[in-house]
Amino acid sequence: MAMSRRKRAQAFRGAQYALLVIVILVLAFVADWGEIQRAFFNVDAARAQFPGVITTALVNTIVYTALGFAFGLAVGLVLALMKLSSVGPYRWIATVYIEFFRGVPALLVFITLGFGVPLAFGLKFDIYSTVMLSLGLVGSAYIAETIRAGIQAVPAGQREAARSLGMSQGRAMVSIVIPQAFRIILPPLTNELILLTKDSSLVYLLGLARDEYELTKFGREGLNATGSLTPILLAGLCYLIITIPLGYLSRYLERRTGRKSERGLEVEA
């Protein structure tokens, strides 16, 4: 018997809800809730993490990320300009750099910079410099591509207007094009910052002293000490404290730039 369109839609939606309920019920009965509670929600283990998880781990994660991002942004800007240069070798070097660091796992970069460079060149960086270099080198490859796209998204008329007022190419770039490019790429740049926040967990490879622990390392140490997974859960939550506001910031910036250009069109039309 043929069902009406409305009946069919109702039946389909009903089936989807039923499936969801079944999955939840199965999980609820199959899982060992007592064990889960002991592993992840151990109040004593959680209490033992404070205040270090905030005062040391969260703070260090933020500091490492900020250092890496600042360095990555500076190198990324230079790479983006190289990629747009009229001098061939600049373009090639930038392309090779970007392809290399974008294609190699951050983990390998950390190992190379942390152990390889001191061995090879006899240079020894302190922890902050190593973090800044390795996170920055990896981040800059992604950031460079974002900035390049932003610069190219600035309408050609802006540069022409600047040049026709007598500004040199460099002056037009610095005063007119780059400020507008950064407005355009603020949302994707925020996403790069979120990715870098998570990549900062790789710092543990370098061998950290207690007061240099970041969230992941701190959580793992907590796991070893207490035998409970609660510290890991706690570390995860701390990452979310950083990344969720950044995500909202990114979406807010996206909406704001979107609305601005719409409003512009509206007036023009």
Add this chain to the structure above:
Amino acid sequence: MTDTIVSVSGLHKAFGKLEVLKGIDLEVQRGQVVCIIGPSGSGKSTLLRCVNLLEEPNSGSITVNGFEVTDPDIDIDRARRGIGMVFQSFNLFSHLPVLDNLTIAQRKVLKRDKAEAEKVALENLRKVGLTGKERSLPTQLSGGQQQRVAIARALSMDPDVMLFDEPTSALDPELVGDVLAVMRQLARDGMTMLVVTHEMQFAREVADVVLFMDGGVVVEQGPPSRVIGDPQHERTQTFLSRVLNPAHVDE
């Protein structure tokens, strides 16, 4: 003694295989208003953009106010200071408020101090009838207002000659008048102007010389009464009859 400010000779420009300008000669005297008319694709905008070297000619020479802009050894940024340009799409710096749009080049290029640059900017905003808009962002203005800001921005550099590239083509019909009024006043004040336009009425009233271009050459030039009022060439006649009687379709 004539006082030639813009002189173009033997100008050729091609984009790839497409030859857009096929030998243009042009002289503009100080204080003259020259209107360039012609069908789209005739090369009039390209000619204008060659004058301040936004497009690089393939051959020929252009001299503006003593600067041979086509000479590769010339300081083109310096030459451009004296050449104001107004674009069809305004091209205001969208990240800067109106006042900063008018002062940024004064400060960075002419090295004027903040107070002087702002004084010049406010005077030019008054000229285009936009006093009180200095804090607005370009997106908050109508097209006509944006174009007048663009004119004020160019004027703030104290140019010797102004180039207008279809300044009213992107505007709603009711906003065209304000922009043309500013341009009329500018012409009355003695500014040398090269204007690419489809506004025949403006060309007729304001121009000293009208150039009709088609297919990359100047077909006809002379006072507006002759080129627009009594065109000699068939191509000019056809173009003008189409522009002046747009509803009329001929075979």
